[in-house]
Amino acid sequence: MSDKLLVIGEARDGSLRNVTFEAISAAKKINADGEIVGVICGSDDLNSQAQEMIYYGADRVITVKHDNLETYTSEGYGQAIMTVINEESPNGIVMGHTAVGKDLTPKLASKLDTGLISDATEIDVDGGNAVFTRPIYSGKAFEKKIITSGITFVTIRPNNVPALERDDSRSGEVTSKDVDITDIRTVIKEVIRKASEGVDLSEANVIIAGGRGVKSEEGFKPLYELADVLGGAVGASRGACDAEYCDYSLQIGQTGKVVTPDLYIAVGISGAIQHLAGMSNSKVIVAINKDPEANIFNVADYGIVGDLFDVVPMLIEEFKKL
Numbered sequence: 638m639s640d641k642l643l644v645i646g647e648a649r650d651g652s653l654r655n656v657t658f659e660a661i662s663a664a665k666k667i668n669a670d671g672e673i674v675g676v677i678c679g680s681d682d683l684n685s686q687a688q689e690m691i692y693y694g695a696d697r698v699i700t701v702k703h704d705n706l707e708t709y710t711s712e713g714y715g716q717a718i719m720t721v722i723n724e725e726s727p728n729g730i731v732m733g734h735t736a737v738g739k740d741l742t743p744k745l746a747s748k749l750d751t752g753l754i755s756d757a758t759e760i761d762v763d764g765g766n767a768v769f770t771r772p773i774y775s776g777k778a779f780e781k782k783i784i785t786s787g788i789t790f791v792t793i794r795p796n797n798v799p800a801l802e803r804d805d806s807r808s809g810e811v812t813s814k815d816v817d818i819t820d821i822r823t824v825i826k827e828v829i830r831k832a833s834e835g836v837d838l839s840e841a842n843v844i845i846a847g848g849r850g851v852k853s854e855e856g857f858k859p860l861y862e863l864a865d866v867l868g869g870a871v872g873a874s875r876g877a878c879d880a881e882y883c884d885y886s887l888q889i890g891q892t893g894k895v896v897t898p899d900l901y902i903a904v905g906i907s908g909a910i911q912h913l914a915g916m917s918n919s920k921v922i923v924a925i926n927k928d929p930e931a932n933i934f935n936v937a938d939y940g941i942v943g944d945l946f947d948v949v950p951m952l953i954e955e956f957k958k959l
């Protein structure tokens with residue numbers, strides 16, 4: 638049984654992502670009695686982020702601040718976190734299965750010569766052993782895994798393991814670590830972000846996703862309005878992205894984002910297996926499609942057979958009344 642678990646925190650625009658708190662909760666599930674040590678990298682003051690990790694359950698936090706950690710690079714973050722790992726010798730490491738987590742953790746696992754369970758959606762404890770559930774074959778099946786040797790190294794899918802309740806009365810030590818981050822062959826000169834408004838798709842609790850049935854960029858406007866009313870984000874099928882109705886950053890599926898919101902409303906999406914791979918774990922799925930035979934209805938909890946151009950405005954009106 639592990640007695641010290643490292644949780645690698647992840648921030649965006651100076652704020653920790655929710656999955657960091659979910660990773661702390663996952664670490665507690667893996668070993669309720671173990672010490673949870675948060676680690677957070679960056680180039681600015683990381684103290685408030687460290688405190689937040691403590692409020693959400695970390696026992697202490699190590700911050701690594703360096704100019705070369707302003708933007709994520711696998712080399713920079715890899716060096717910083719490997720230094721912490723070597724000093725702390727944790728029995729377990731937990732991180733979110735995000736774009737950064739997917740890039741960083743295999744590199745760390747290979748340097749540590751240990752295994753990695755990626756994309757866990759559930760953690761159970763059976764006879765003192767943590768059992769990890771993860772989707773396979775694009776979400777068509779689930780496998781359960783235990784770790785029999787090496788350290789417990791796992792990434793967790795965002796929005797699946799609920800974070801612990803924030804407790805501002807918790808306290809813990811925050812130490813800053815000086816790391817010499819050199820020999821970086823990749824230098825990020827500039828980051829040009831696609832303009833994105835509102836809720837972050839990968840962490841949204843409500844997603845309104847449009848498909849080729851939406852027919853145009855203009856057709857997406859009511860979806861944004863519905864997302865606004867419900868406090869959610871807009872996503873899309875690859876069909877809609879390929880047709881240039883929206884940006885590829887909205888694509889959900891096997892080659893897009895994997896999302897697990899509380900509510901997923903699929904609008905004019907047929908339900909191809911590659912799309913289902915990115916959303917079928919959503920808690921409640923509502924499908925709006927004019928074709929009653931559309932495959933999306935096979936995974937939907939609620940289906941509305943009808944023309945989306947009639948149904949979506951009706952939903953906006955009804956939800957506005959609530």
Ligand code: FAD
Pocket residue numbers: 847848849850851873874875876877888889890891892893894904905906907908909910911912915925926927928931943944945946
């Ligand atoms: P369509 O299949 O064309 O469906 C449109 C739907 O809209 C239909 O069901 C139709 O009945 C309905 N409709 C039309 N008009 C209306 C209306 N007025 N009202 C209501 N309903 C209407 N796809 C992804 O989404 N994500 C991925 O990550 C992805 N990765 C892929 C990877 C590979 C290697 C491959 C080969 C494919 C991938 N695809 C992916 C593509 C996928 O196979 C489908 O082609 C795509 O999902 C179809 O998008 P769609 O459902 O929007 O379009």
